[in-house]
Amino acid sequence: MDNxxxxxxxxxxxxSIDEKLDKLLRMKHIYMADEVPEGLDVMTLLSLPxxxxxxxxxxxxxxxxxxxxxxxxxxxxxxxxxxxxxQLVRMGHxxxxxxxxxxxxxxxxxx
Amino acid sequence: MxxxxxxxxxxxxxxxxxxxxxxxxxxxxxxxxxxxxxxxxKSPSLFSGLFPVKDCWLNSVxxxxxxxxxxxxxxxxxxxTKGRVCVGYSNPDIAEIREIxxxxxxxxxxxxxxxxDCKKKLFSSGxxxxxxxxxxxxxxxxxxxxxxxxxxxxxxxxxxxxxxQLVINGIYKPLEKRCFAIENMNNGVSSFSFEDQIPxxxxxxxxxxxxxxxxxxxxxxxxxxxxxxxxKAIFNLKDQIC
Ligand SMILES: Nc1ncnc2c1ncn2[C@@H]1O[C@H](COP(=O)(O)OP(=O)(O)OP(=O)(O)O)[C@@H](O)[C@H]1O
Ligand SMILES: [Mg+2]
Numbered sequence: 323m324d325n326x327x328x329x330x331x332x333x334x335x336x337x338s339i340d341e342k343l344d345k346l347l348r349m350k351h352i353y354m355a356d357e358v359p360e361g362l363d364v365m366t367l368l369s370l371p372x373x374x375x376x377x378x379x380x381x382x383x384x385x386x387x388x389x390x391x392x393x394x395x396x397x398x399x400x401x402x403x404x405x406x407x408x409q410l411v412r413m414g415h416x417x418x419x420x421x422x423x424x425x426x427x428x429x430x431x432x433x
Numbered sequence: 434m435x436x437x438x439x440x441x442x443x444x445x446x447x448x449x450x451x452x453x454x455x456x457x458x459x460x461x462x463x464x465x466x467x468x469x470x471x472x473x474x475k476s477p478s479l480f481s482g483l484f485p486v487k488d489c490w491l492n493s494v495x496x497x498x499x500x501x502x503x504x505x506x507x508x509x510x511x512x513x514t515k516g517r518v519c520v521g522y523s524n525p526d527i528a529e530i531r532e533i534x535x536x537x538x539x540x541x542x543x544x545x546x547x548x549x550d551c552k553k554k555l556f557s558s559g560x561x562x563x564x565x566x567x568x569x570x571x572x573x574x575x576x577x578x579x580x581x582x583x584x585x586x587x588x589x590x591x592x593x594x595x596x597x598q599l600v601i602n603g604i605y606k607p608l609e610k611r612c613f614a615i616e617n618m619n620n621g622v623s624s625f626s627f628e629d630q631i632p633x634x635x636x637x638x639x640x641x642x643x644x645x646x647x648x649x650x651x652x653x654x655x656x657x658x659x660x661x662x663x664x665k666a667i668f669n670l671k672d673q674i675c
Contacts, residue, residue: 361538361539363538363539363541363545363573364541364576364577364580364608365538365541365573365576366538366542367580367608368603368604368607368608372607375607376609379580379609382546382549382580385549429542429546
């Protein structure tokens with residue numbers, strides 16, 4: 323096999339891998355849209371691990387809050403609450419936004 | 434300090450609606466401002482017509498189409514109580530009940546937020562006690578109600594305590610609720626074996642009474658017959674809660 327032939331073969335393989343990846347990502351997108359609920363319904367809340375459920379329960383009851391607000395309610399450290407809240411954000415249950423210097427969290431709304 | 438109580442049970446027909454409406458009246462007689470909500474969306478009771486009704490429903494509040502103040506009916510004058518009594522109802526129209534059963538998680542998540550907003554609004558407009566009568570068993574309609582209240586009272590019939598432990602340990606406790614139990618329709622025989630202990634305080638053991646079963650939910654005992662043993666049990670319950 324000469325150089326040109328080898329390069330073509332590699333390019334062909336790369337292209338087909340690329341297409342397959344795209345296809346997988348598209349499938350994953352559909353899958354995720356189905357699986358990750360917007361907001362936080364009570365049955366999903368009940369299925370969360372204890373530490374995240376405590377944080378989420380406090381956020382549901384308190385409404386828009388900072389990590390510090392929740393730390394007061396749950397008697398945990400602010401940094402700990404902040405990390406739990408960010409986990410809930412990545413899971414798609416909680417929305418995070420900035421207002422001035424402060425970072426606020428609220429249950430993701432479907433509206 | 435205002436608070437809300439949800440009345441729930443793991444099984445149906447344990448006396449929730451009876452207890453909810455009589456307890457509401459008992460609080461109002463004490464001068465507390467009470468809001469009584471029928472949140473049994475699957476099987477609305479209308480509290481058997483004991484209080485005035487208007488063509489406005491809690492369903493619209495959960496949908497975000499109406500505010501809680503718009504759907505409540507003020508029953509204070511009819512009841513003649515010292516405190517205010519306002520009542521909110523679930524829509525008994527079968528099409529609405531079918532609609533509720535089709536709601537998805539997203540809607541249920543919104544409904545929970547609405548319920549909490551609603552409760553806060555009621556507290557800030559001067560209600561001292563919000564009593565929420567729920568559906569039995571475990572589904573969105575009932576667990577949403579449990580999730581938005583400060584206290585949960587679980588009502589069980591004698592001899593049916595197993596399901597009670599399941600909801601206490603699997604629903605109320607994970608949601609960090611303060612919970613109490615009521616054993617209703619007790620037939621004089623203690624129904625517990627040792628391993629069957631209820632893991633929360635049992636505030637009342639109300640006997641099975643012919644009068645109560647005869648009138649069903651259509652008689653407000655605490656109002657019409659305050660000396661009745663059922664009324665006394667309710668007054669006693671009220672004093673133990675707050
Ligand atoms: N202590 C009692 N003694 C006798 N009958 C009772 C007693 N408590 C309730 N009942 C009767 O039991 C029946 C069911 O009561 P109720 O409708 O309040 O139950 P519920 O838990 O609200 O039912 P559901 O789960 O269907 O909403 C009624 O006819 C009521 O009068
Ligand atoms: Mg009922």
